[in-house]
Amino acid sequence: MKIHSMHCYFILAGNAAVPIVYHVENVRSGRSYATRSVHAKQKGQTIFTTTCSFTRPVSEDTDEPRRTVQHSIKFPKEVPAPEDCLTGAQMINKWLSEGRVGAEVAEFLKQGEANDPFEFRRAGIVNDTPETDPTHKLQRQWVRARGNILDEGTHLPALAYFSDSSFIGTASRVNPQARSGQVGMKVSLDHTIYFHNARNTRVDRWLLVESDSPWAADERALVTQRIWDPEVGLLATCYQEGLMRLRDGREGESENHVNSKL
Missing domain, CATH: 3.10.129.10 (Hotdog Thioesterase)
Structure with a gap:
């Protein structure tokens, strides 16, 4: 099965220095859909919860696609290509030259972007x-x-x-x-x-x-x-x-x- 949706709640801020324990509950396992509930905990406190729903992919080799309603928003027009857009480092330098950020903040942002x-x-x-x-x-x-x-x-x-x-x-x-x-x-x-x-x-x-x-x-x-x-x-x-x-x-x-x- 493949995941098709996640509904998440951020309860408390996580601490990267503290191990996270994930508690997973098997809510339901059906023929077409399955549901799992996850609680992420640090030091016994729940910091994050999510309910994940999984579905069995529709097989293209059967009659199932005939039962499928299909439509989708199209890809936007007139979007600049990635190579025509500023990189993260170039954007930060632009902010620095415009006075939107100081040198210390710019250096901090560059380190985060590089990592x-x-x-x-x-x-x-x-x-x-x-x-x-x-x-x-x-x-x-x-x-x-x-x-x-x-x-x-x-x-x-x-x-x-x-x-x-x-x-x-x-x-x-x-x-x-x-x-x-x-x-x-x-x-x-x-x-x-x-x-x-x-x-x-x-x-x-x-x-x-x-x-x-x-x-x-x-x-x-x-x-x-x-x-x-x-x-x-x-x-x-x-x-x-x-x-x-x-x-x-x-x-x-x-x-x-x-x-x-x-």
Whole structure:
């Protein structure tokens, strides 16, 4: 069976220096679908939960495809190619030259970018004008694993991993109210992934990630994401809600991204 959806909740911030114990419950194992519940714990406390649903792939050698309803959002038009977009290091240097970050922050960001198992190239924000409503803006970026992945079973977990990278930050990038260091706190609360083309998903080639934010209020923001392979089509759709608070002058306030990925 192949996974087709994950519904995750980030309960507490994880500590990379502390071992994680995963408790897996077999909720159901049917002929076509299976469900597993996972609790990740550190020092006896649950820091993360997810419910994973698996399905038996439809066989192309039987009559099953005849029972399948099919449609999909098409790959966007007029997207700059990865080679025409700035690398992570080039983007950081651009921010430094524009005065958006200082030298110390730029060096910190470069180290993080160099150590990331994935390479990201931003393809811009569609409709990024002051008069455009934030809900009508789209953020696009290319992403690819550094190096080839030989283990076929690694591609879907790897996609789940990178799908959380800078995801909730979409809300602050499309809304001028939350730009220019105005966000004091930004934390992922939950994360949902729907896998659409598991058998053809490979993360060691360039994938396009398009995200938007349909809603933000009550110190929370909702973001959605679509992940495409230009040659295959839509691979996954993701949803995430996060806590987002603007700065209000409190002592010790800073825009810290709690590392929720395990």
